[in-house]
Amino acid sequence: GRLRSFNLVPFAPRYLFWSSLFWTSLILLGIERAERLQWGRWPTLLLPFVIAIFAWPAHYQAWFWCKNAQILHDKDATALINGAVETQRMQIVPPQFKQIFEDRLHLASELRARRLDVFAAGLQDWIGLREADVFGARHRTEELHGQCSIDALGHCDNGAPAARVSGQAFKHEQSIPWTLVITDLNGVIRGVARSARISPFVNRTFYQSKFTAKIGFVGYIRDYNPELRYVVRSADNLTLSDEVIPVQH
Template sequence: MLFHSYESVHVYLLTLSVAIAGLCTFEAARRHSILWLAYACVACTVAMFCFGSGVATFPAVMILAFALRLPWRWFALPLCTLAFCLFLYLYALPGDQGVRAMLALRPIDSAFVAVDWLSSPWVRGWLGFADPPLDPSTISGLPYQHFGAQLQASANWMERVSGASWPVLARALGFIGVCAFLIGFARLAFRRHAQLTRLQALASMLCLFALATATVISIGRLDYFNTYPDQVYADRYLVWPSLFWTGLVMLLLSQTHSSLERKLAGACLCACMLLPVALLPTQEASAVWGSIVYRNAQQISAASRTGVFDPAIFPDGDDARREDVLRTLALLKQQRMAMFANPSFEQIGHVWAGSLVRSDRFTVDAHLHDLFDDAQTGTRAAHFEGIVATGAGQIQHSGELAVFDSDNRIVGLSEFSYISPPAALIMRTPRKRGFDGYIRDYRPDARYRLVLLPRSGTQAIELCDVGPVPH
């Protein structure tokens, strides 16, 4: 999820704005300066227009300001800023009618949804693997991951010991987490002659933001979650509940005055040290899924730029009809966006006018994967794949992979798409040496060669022949 380009706004900038808003509010109390509260309001405004959940930063800042004992008259500043942003969001900006239509006021139902939503990290990382699993597709590969079988067994064991299903257990954990934060935060906010530290202010801001986000989502998405109950644990929401539990742990670690608090802090610290091992199976399973999705996206890019419509990778169903896909691709091509930002696709069908040489710097193998009829033109097309054994970095830096026929006509393009030997994308991602490509107007009696097409210059390098489908 977090490798997508748009997450730079939806997640990273929003999370940064939340942290800045909390720290600025703390500075407003420490310096007794309303200017710093104004800075916090600016951060809240940025957060609100990054993503819908950003609206939760305003109530989080106001509750934190109350705990920091800021003057009451200062609260007019975040309130007025929130009112102005809400006016823009609900009435002035495009799509405002849809935002208002999503609101559903049923407090009890929303409270249960909010607690379930906050428990999603426990579900996605552990409890959701118990029978019946949240996502059966993730269970099939889990026993093959490190500690995967043990993780699944422990989730089933929890169900047997407690006598409750995993959704009930998750709701209980969410309720315990909310209560623990409210008790801890209340002790800090109402304790006389005590002031929150910077760490406690930041931790409280993360928790308050997540709680406020849970409130907003449980009201705005209540009917949707009633129709699709499993979506309350969807991974697209996972960042915000994770912020809640992160803030709660930070808050517990910062309170070590009594013996009980020190024991709780020690338990949290031990849990944090064990967390990477506990989450290793889900990390590996998610990485496998991510690598599959990435390769599929690269195949779509290669097919689109070659001018081939492969029915195996392009959707044609209720969610996306072929006509809609073709229209979208045509618009992207017209505007030179996405995969068409690189103008090399314009050379498809043209004879290479430069020179063609061979080089022993590269070791490449390519072969046909399958043959099919183009769903758009009806002509024969081919999907090929291959591996760059040596020189992958230089190829990716110097140009891109293309296919020449016997007349040096450019009839296909390729995209680096997978890691070889087969492995999943991980945080320390190895270089992708595997590639997928397409050949347009394929003829079984023709000779096709994989070529390094330079980004600048007129000298292309012949790498290898595209071999037949391996048996």
């Protein structure tokens, strides 16, 4: 919604039909109408529930689509925080969307300068600093485990090479670390990563495990050097995990 090309549609399904406000209003309207009817009270009361049952499949598909869109948005936001652009992503952008893509990058630079939106948390400030300068003595055992690898190359906003790191990480009985850092063996933070905002429990319960392949984290390495080794640590609550996950090249 931050781009000039986005048209606000106030009556779109995501704002009206699929909202709790819509269904609550429909039920209340049915109850209000039923009080005036002697013979049709029960049919009127049941009508909103019947509509909800028949609308559920479309409702569920829209819900699923919105969650997919949120995951993609989070990945793009992580790229912006790291100031990285994937080469393959640039190549597949259709010509008619080139201007939109450039507008997004320009807007991101303004938001970064003002420390707004995804830049408000200051994760971008960690990059290039040593772990000790950011976290101090805040270390603890998190039972961190998982795997990750480099699956795409690109470049930084300053023209330096960059690499995308994707993988899965778990800690403390399968809980997910939401914020992670990618460091070299000298303890310098080379990039940050963030996990998709969906827990394994929610995935199993509400999405029938359809998001299993997407539960994980995405991050980027700035000034990527294939000769160096990198590791991933969790960094939730400004506390660094003692355990590391090696980045596979």
